Every structure is written in C-alpha cells, then in structure tokens.
Amino acid sequence: MPxxxxxxxxxxxxxxxxxxxxxxxxxxxxxxxxxxxxxNGAGKTTLISIVCGIVTASSGTVSADGHDVVRxxxxxxxxxxxxxxxxxxxxxxxxxxxxxxxxxxFGKPRNDAFLEKLLRDLSLWDKRKSxxxxxxxxxxxxxxxxxxxxxxxxxxxxxxxxxxxxxELRRDMWNLVLGLRDRGVTIILTTxxxxxxxxxxxxxxxxxxxxxxxxxxxxxLMKKLGRKQLTLNLAEPLVAVPPELADWAVTLAADGxxxxxAFDANAERTGVPSLLRRMTDLGIGFKxxxxxxxxxxxxxxxxxxxxxDAA
Amino acid sequence: xxxxxxxxxxxxxxxxxxxxxxxxxxxxxxxxTTSLYxxxxxxxxxxxxxxxxxxxxxxxxxxxxxxxxxxxxxISNASFGIYMPKWSGTIYELLSAPLSPFETVLAYVGAAAxxxxxxxxxxxxxxxxxxxxxIVHPFxxxxxxxxxxxxxxxxxxxxxxxxxxxxxxxxIPLLIVTPLTFLGGVFYSIDMLPGIWRTVTLFNPVVYLIxxxxxxxxxxxxxxxxxxxxxxxxxxxxxxxxxxxxxxxGYKLKA
Numbered sequence: 001m002p003x004x005x006x007x008x009x010x011x012x013x014x015x016x017x018x019x020x021x022x023x024x025x026x027x028x029x030x031x032x033x034x035x036x037x038x039x040n041g042a043g044k045t046t047l048i049s050i051v052c053g054i055v056t057a058s059s060g061t062v063s064a065d066g067h068d069v070v071r072x073x074x075x076x077x078x079x080x081x082x083x084x085x086x087x088x089x090x091x092x093x094x095x096x097x098x099x100x101x102x103x104x105x106f107g108k109p110r111n112d113a114f115l116e117k118l119l120r121d122l123s124l125w126d127k128r129k130s131x132x133x134x135x136x137x138x139x140x141x142x143x144x145x146x147x148x149x150x151x152x153x154x155x156x157x158x159x160x161x162x163x164x165x166x167x168e169l170r171r172d173m174w175n176l177v178l179g180l181r182d183r184g185v186t187i188i189l190t191t192x193x194x195x196x197x198x199x200x201x202x203x204x205x206x207x208x209x210x211x212x213x214x215x216x217x218x219x220x221l222m223k224k225l226g227r228k229q230l231t232l233n234l235a236e237p238l239v240a241v242p243p244e245l246a247d248w249a250v251t252l253a254a255d256g257x258x259x260x261x262a263f264d265a266n267a268e269r270t271g272v273p274s275l276l277r278r279m280t281d282l283g284i285g286f287k288x289x290x291x292x293x294x295x296x297x298x299x300x301x302x303x304x305x306x307x308x309d310a311a
Numbered sequence: 312x313x314x315x316x317x318x319x320x321x322x323x324x325x326x327x328x329x330x331x332x333x334x335x336x337x338x339x340x341x342x343x344t345t346s347l348y349x350x351x352x353x354x355x356x357x358x359x360x361x362x363x364x365x366x367x368x369x370x371x372x373x374x375x376x377x378x379x380x381x382x383x384x385x386i387s388n389a390s391f392g393i394y395m396p397k398w399s400g401t402i403y404e405l406l407s408a409p410l411s412p413f414e415t416v417l418a419y420v421g422a423a424a425x426x427x428x429x430x431x432x433x434x435x436x437x438x439x440x441x442x443x444x445x446i447v448h449p450f451x452x453x454x455x456x457x458x459x460x461x462x463x464x465x466x467x468x469x470x471x472x473x474x475x476x477x478x479x480x481x482x483i484p485l486l487i488v489t490p491l492t493f494l495g496g497v498f499y500s501i502d503m504l505p506g507i508w509r510t511v512t513l514f515n516p517v518v519y520l521i522x523x524x525x526x527x528x529x530x531x532x533x534x535x536x537x538x539x540x541x542x543x544x545x546x547x548x549x550x551x552x553x554x555x556x557x558x559x560x561g562y563k564l565k566a
Contacts, residue, residue: 014566052407055566074315077409088400092332093325104321105408147404 002066003027004155004186005051010060012046012210020046022210023060028155028188033181035201035218036190043210044190045085048157052082064155078106081153085160087140091133095124098132099146106151115150121176122146138169145176156180158189162196174200228291230272232259235285244282248275259286265293318410319418326392326422341380341430345437348376352498363500364531369442374524375497376438381431381456382463382492382517386484389423389467394474397563406565412558420468424460431456444528452527458543459520463488465550472563491517501533516542 005028012021020043028034036044049055051062053073062069067076090098099115119125122142127135132143141161148156158177162170177187177200191197197204198218205215214221237256248271250261263270279286330337352372360368396402405415438444446452467484474480495517501509512518513534523539526532532539557564 049566052403054403054406056561074409074411077407080407082403082407084400084403086400088403090399090401092329097328101321101325102404104317104324105404105410107315107317107409109317 001030004030004065005188006061006063007047007051008061010047010050010062011058012043012050012055013058020210021050021057024207024210024212026205026212026215028186029203031181031184031186032202033177033187033189033200035197035204036188036207037192037194037197037204038190038207039192042207044207045159047207048082048159048188048190052080052157053077054082078151079154080157081148081151081155082157083141083144083148083159083161085163087137087144089132089140089143092131094129094131095119095135095143095146096128098143099150102147103150108151114152118146118149121179123172137164138166141165141169142172145173149180153185155186155188158187160191161189162191162193228263228265228293230261230263230275230289230291232261232279232286233257233288234259235287238284242282242284244278245275248278250275259284315408315410315414318408319414319421322405322415322418323422326419327425329392330388330422330426337426338430338433341384341434342437344380345376345434346441348372349438349441363503364529366529366531367442370444370529371500371525372498373435373438373442373444374528375492375495375521377431377434377456378459378517378521378524379489379492379497380434381427381460382488382520383484384430385423385427385460385463386467386470386488387480388426389420389464390471390474390480390484391467392419392423393468393471394477394480397472398477402564412554416465416468416554420461420464423464423467424457427460427464428456431460446528447530448527452524455524455527455543458547459524462543462547462550465547465554469550469553469557472557488517491515492521496521496533516546519543 005026007024007026010021010024011019013019024043024047036047038044046055050057051064051069053069053076057070064076065079067073067079069076090101093101096115096119099119100110103110103115116125119128122145124139124142124146127139132140135143145158161173161177165173177189181187189196189200201218203215204218204221206213206221231253234257238252238259239256241250241252241259248261250259252258253260261272261275263272349369352368356368362368363371396405410418435444470480470483494512495515496512501512501518501522504512519534519539519542522532522534523536523543526536526539556562
C-alpha cells in the first residue's frame with residue numbers, strides 16, 4: 001500500500017538563515033498514528049506547516065494521498081485537517097458559525113447533521129451558540145479540533161495537542177484520536193513528551209535540530225528509551241568498586257559517595273533487587289536511593305551518537 | 312474542483328457578517344457625514360457660490376463626497392479584512408485551505424467592495440434628500456463606482472498584507488488618501504485654482520477619479536473622461552501587480 005504522506009529530501013531555511021529542516025525523508029502509512037517526537041525548536045512545526053501549505057519548502061517534495069502539495073494543492077489540502085499549536089480563533093464568532101465556515105472554506109457542501117455529530121462528539125453541542133471568546137481554553141481547543149475535522153479530512157495533523165490541556169480533555173482527545181483511527185483517518189501528532197508518544201502512537205519519529213534521527217515502531221523505540229539509572233547514596237564512601245559487584249557494571253561517583261547502576265526498566269530482570277541483596281550481604285550500607293530516567297535530551301544525544309557510530 | 316466557490320462564499324459571508332455587526336454605524340455614519348457636508352457646504356457656503364460648469368454647487372459636490380467616503384472605506388475594510396487573520400493567527404486556516412490566490416482575493420475584495428458600494432449608495436440617497444440629482448450617464452456612473460471600489464479594495468488588501476500594526480493600517484487612508492481626495496476637487500473645480508496650483512493638482516491621482524465620476528453625473532469634468540479611465544486602469548493594474556507579487560513570493564503571508 002503506498003504511503004498516505006510521502007516526504008522526500010525536505011529542507012527549509014528561513015530568511016533569517018536558520019535551517020529548520022535539513023533533508024527529511026519520511027513516509028506515513030495509511031491509517032496509523034504517527035508521533036513526531038522532539039524538543040522545542042527541532043523542526044516539528046515547520047515540517048507540519050510545509051505539508052499543510054503554510055510554509056514554503058526550500059527544497060524537496062511532499063505528497064498527500066498521491067497529490068503533490070504544491071502542484072496539486074487543492075486535492076492535497078482537501079484531504080488534510082490541521083490543529084495548530086496556538087489557540088487562534090475568531091473570538092467574536094459563534095462555535096457553530098466558525099465550524100460551518102471551516103467546512104465551506106474547504107469546499108464541502110453544507111451538512112448540518114455531520115457538524116452536529118462532530119460538536120456532540122467533542123462536547124461542544126451545548127456551546128454551539130456561544131461566542132468563542134466566552135469559552136475556556138480547553139473548550140477553545142475543542143473548537144480548533146472541530147474546525148480541523150469539519151471537512152472530513154483523511155489525514156489529521158495535531159501540533160502539540162496536549163500542551164496546556166487538562167486531564168479530562170487529554171483523555172477525551174485520546175478517545176477521539178483512537179475513534180478517528182478506527183474510521184481510517186491517519187493521524188500525525190507532534191509532542192515533546194515521551195509518555196504521549198508512548199501512549200498513543202503506532203510509530204514514532206524522533207526529530208532533532210532539523211534531522212529525523214530515527215523512525216521506528218513504538219515498541220522498538222521504547223526499549224531504547226527505557227534506560228534508567230539507579231543512584232545509591234552510600235553510608236561510607238568506597239575507594240573502588242568491590243569485585244563482587246562486577247556483574248552489575250556499577251560505577252562510583254561523587255568521590256566514592258555514590259554508586260550508580262544503569263538498567264533497562266522494560267527488561268524482565270532489571271538486576272536491581274539482586275544488586276541490593278548482594279550489597280546487603282557485603283555490608284555496604286546506603287542512606288538513600290533514587291532512580292532517574294534519562295532526559296529526552298540525553299536520549300537524543302544517545303541516538304545521534306549511535307547514528308554517527310553506525311555511519 | 313476547478314473553482315472553490317463554497318470557499319469563496321464562506322469568506323464573503325464571513326466578511327459581510329463582520330460588517331453586519333457594525334451595520335448601523337457603518338451606514339448611518341456616512342449618511343450623517345453627508346448631511347453635515349450639505350449643511351455646511353450646501354446651505355451655508357453653497358448659497359453664496361454660483362454654479363460650477365452649469366451645475367448647482369450642492370449637486371456639484373455629490374460625486375466627490377461619495378468618493379471621499381468610499382475610497383477611505385474601501386481601503387480600511389479590505390485592509391482590516393486580511394490584517395485581522397494575520398494578527399489573530401487564524402490565517403493558518405486560510406493558507407491551509409484549498410483556495411487559489413485568485414479565489415482568496417475575490418472573496419476578500421468582493422466583500423469589501425460590496426460594502427463600499429453600499430456606503431456610496433447611502434450617500435447618494437442622503438444627498439438626494441437635499442437636492443435634485445440627474446445622472447447623465449447612469450451606466451458609466453455604476454461602472455465607475457464598481458471600478459473604483461474594486462481598485463481601492465485591492466489597494467487596501469495590499470496594505471493589509473503589508474501592515475505590521477493597526478497604526479500602519481490607518482496611515483495610508485488617513486494621511487494620504489483623505490488629503491488627496493480633499494485636494495482632488497471634491498468641493499471645487501480645479502479650474503478655480505490659481506495657475507501654478509492647477510498644474511500641481513494634476514499630479515494628484517484622485518483628481519482624475521473625481522473628474523471622471525463627475526462626468527458620469529453631469530457630462531463634464533476637469534479632465535477628459537478617457538484620461539480619467541486610463542489613470543484608473545493604471546492604478547488598478549498596479550494593485551493587481553502588487554497582489555500577484557504577494558502571492559508569487561508569499562510576502563508576509565508565508566515563511
């Protein structure tokens with residue numbers, strides 16, 4: 001099956017000279033939920049904006065459902081819905097008016113029954129006559145989603161959908177996204193939270209500094225991202241790692257006051273309980289302990305160096 | 312889909328709805344302003360004026376008064392229409408919609424021009440309450456009205472794209488177009504000016520618009536109608552070229 005979105009050799013250098021994308025190749029499969037994971041400024045929004053026609057690419061091609069997004073923009077854009085990161089709405093319009101407007105803008109004939117269902121699904125039906133400026137932030141975000149879905153797109157882009165969103169809306173949004181996927185809609189979301197990608201996506205692409213570092217099935221990537229570190233604050237400083245602990249590849253830090261052990265949190269045997277038992281047997285006491293997950297930045301650094309090593 | 316008529320219609324309706332929210336002020340203001348002009352210039356000063364070129368003074372100022380409001384309103388409305396989505400950020404939706412540049416301009420300029428023509432008609436109707444007006448070339452009068460409205464709405468569209476602030480939106484209509492219109496012969500014939508000023512005035516493009524429009528009313532103008540038409544089409548061509556360049560380069564619309 002051909003990809004629903006095909007991106008080839010995409011670059012974007014802004015007028016300021018900033019290179020936001022440095023040659024991105026990416027195929028999105030039909031019907032999947034794809035998470036684009038990366039820190040702020042990695043190029044996620046630029047990538048989405050080019051596909052949707054808001055930003056002009058410096059070079060490279062993008063096609064949506066087989067239509068080039070520049071040459072055949074009408075056909076391409078009709079298939080795409082976009083929920084941008086910022087809450088930008090026509091404050092003085094009513095919910096119903098703004099959603100009807102969006103549907104018309106995309107060239108779709110009026111369909112009140114469809115819009116009613118859409119607003120009901122998003123818990124907006126009771127607010128349909130309210131002006132947007134009267135709504136809460138969460139409600140405004142629902143309106144943005146309703147606008148993006150008003151023309152029945154086959155591809156939906158969600159740019160940082162859960163930034164500043166409360167728990168209830170986040171849950172509703174996940175249900176909505178899963179419901180759309182069941183209907184065959186392809187969903188591409190950007191996020192800088194690993195948990196979000198983990199919870200939602202079928203596949204994950206990691207982008208950093210304008211380059212797509214890795215694209216993988218979520219389960220594969222999560223294994224790589226599952227590294228954790230255990231730090232033990234020792235009661236008495238150690239001069240060297242006792243040979244009895246060699247099996248765990250532990251290291252000393254903070255002048256021998258800390259013992260560190262890196263482990264895979266997703267593994268069946270993490271090695272943590274046995275390490276602690278062995279230490280008790282050896283009479284090495286500790287005052288405190290904590291585990292930490294590598295930050296996204298650490299993981300990016302790790303992935304980039306892996307990629308360089310492989311090259 | 313060769314032409315996204317529903318998209319054009321959606322924007323056109325949206326823009327007219329925006330005008331609709333200020334419907335009364337939009338249409339009562341020109342009516343009141345026109346009445347004031349008639350009281351001041353028609354009754355107070357006009358009674359001491361002789362006819363100009365065989366036209367009573369009160370009737371003489373009507374075409375100029377219509378343009379005085381219409382030109383500034385066209386620029387303000389059209390510039391505001393496209394500036395607002397830029398300012399609020401909702402432009403993302405417009406840019407991601409399956410609309411061609413032509414359709415976008417047609418919708419915004421069409422809506423603004425509709426309002427401009429309505430305002431001009433309100434002024435004409437108000438003037439009619441004060442004086443008798445016989446229009447010699449009604450077809451040309453309507454044609455010129457539409458042509459001016461479209462041209463200045465295009466100009467406004469360009470300003471709306473160019474402007475970075477609300478202040479910049481106001482600068483051109485208030486500081487350039489209004490003075491040029493006032494000095495363009497709304498209240499006098501340029502033949503009444505002393506020699507050197509008559510020559511200077513001919514550099515004011517609005518003179519040609521008012522003269523041409525007055526010709527459609529009374530059959531006479533300060534300059535030949537052909538020259539008026541040529542100037543108008545010249546300005547229209549300039550505005551179209553600017554709009555074409557904007558969409559060609561993405562100027563201030565797309566990064």
